Amino acid sequence: MSDTSLAVAASAPSIGTAAARAVHATKVYGSGDTAVVALDDVTVDLPASRYTAIMGPSGSGKSTLMNLIGCLDTPSKGSYLLNDKQVSEMNDNELARIRNQEIGFVFQTFNLLPRASALQNVELPLVYAGIPSRDRQKQAKDALERVELTSRMAHKPNELSGGQRQRVAIARALVNNPSILLADEPTGNLDSKTGAEIMALFAKLHESGNTIVLVTHEADIAAFAHRTISVRDGQVEKDVRRAA
Numbered sequence: 001m002s003d004t005s006l007a008v009a010a011s012a013p014s015i016g017t018a019a020a021r022a023v024h025a026t027k028v029y030g031s032g033d034t035a036v037v038a039l040d041d042v043t044v045d046l047p048a049s050r051y052t053a054i055m056g057p058s059g060s061g062k063s064t065l066m067n068l069i070g071c072l073d074t075p076s077k078g079s080y081l082l083n084d085k086q087v088s089e090m091n092d093n094e095l096a097r098i099r100n101q102e103i104g105f106v107f108q109t110f111n112l113l114p115r116a117s118a119l120q121n122v123e124l125p126l127v128y129a130g131i132p133s134r135d136r137q138k139q140a141k142d143a144l145e146r147v148e149l150t151s152r153m154a155h156k157p158n159e160l161s162g163g164q165r166q167r168v169a170i171a172r173a174l175v176n177n178p179s180i181l182l183a184d185e186p187t188g189n190l191d192s193k194t195g196a197e198i199m200a201l202f203a204k205l206h207e208s209g210n211t212i213v214l215v216t217h218e219a220d221i222a223a224f225a226h227r228t229i230s231v232r233d234g235q236v237e238k239d240v241r242r243a244a
């Protein structure tokens with residue numbers, strides 16, 4: 001774990017240090033007549049150790065907001081801070097380190113390497129982080145254990161079910177102990193029973209202290225989180241918290 005995430009973990013009781021904070025963030029794609037305002041003056045705090053859902057219809061700006069939170073993009077106007085640092089002021093090395101070590105991404109389409117085994121897929125972020133081979137294997141096995149998939153670690157993605165593939169992707173997202181786990185429609189390609197299993201896994205990960213931000217357009221999936229931020233036309237329409 002890095003210094004910044006340790007700082008967050010150490011100061012992350014229920015009152016909530018903001019792990020991530022967007023302030024009047026606007027994102028415009030394109031320019032002139034074809035400009036699209038994907039995010040329109042969004043201000044939102046995402047404290048450490050919380051489980052938050054971002055909900056809204058297709059095209060409402062969910063993925064744009066998630067890309068901002070995951071430091072894959074920066075706002076056209078306004079600011080975005082991760083662990084109190086302005087992301088737009090970070091240099092390429094710092095950004096690469098943050099994407100590799102502070103943020104874990106899970107996507108609807110799993111995004112696994114087809115020719116690599118489950119174990120190798122989970123090891124990949126550790127390769128980028130420069131972890132030596134023996135430590136990599138151990139950490140990757142530990143991550144696969146957290147998603148209850150050690151028995152399938154030598155299998156390639158096409159030898160796994162959709163739910164198992166998503167578990168591999170979740171293990172890969174967790175393997176560096178990120179500050180935030182970001183999931184964009186993680187159950188979108190799964191049947192409802194398998195989707196429910198993946199949601200149970202996220203609930204377990206949250207109970208063990210992970211900060212989770214889940215993007216979905218489905219209310220029953222959002223209901224697993226303890227807070228739902230509803231977006232519409234690039235704006236925060238509602239922000240509802242439930243008792244954890």
Ligand code: ADP
Pocket residue numbers: 029030036037038056057058059060061062063064065
């Ligand atoms: P959601 O994830 O809620 O479906 P997105 O954040 O993907 O919504 O998109 C929000 C709006 O921004 C949509 O109108 C979409 O067409 C537009 N948009 C998203 N990405 C791009 C892009 N790279 N270039 C141009 N427009 C984009």
Ligand code: MG
Pocket residue numbers: 062063064
């Ligand atoms: Mg989307």
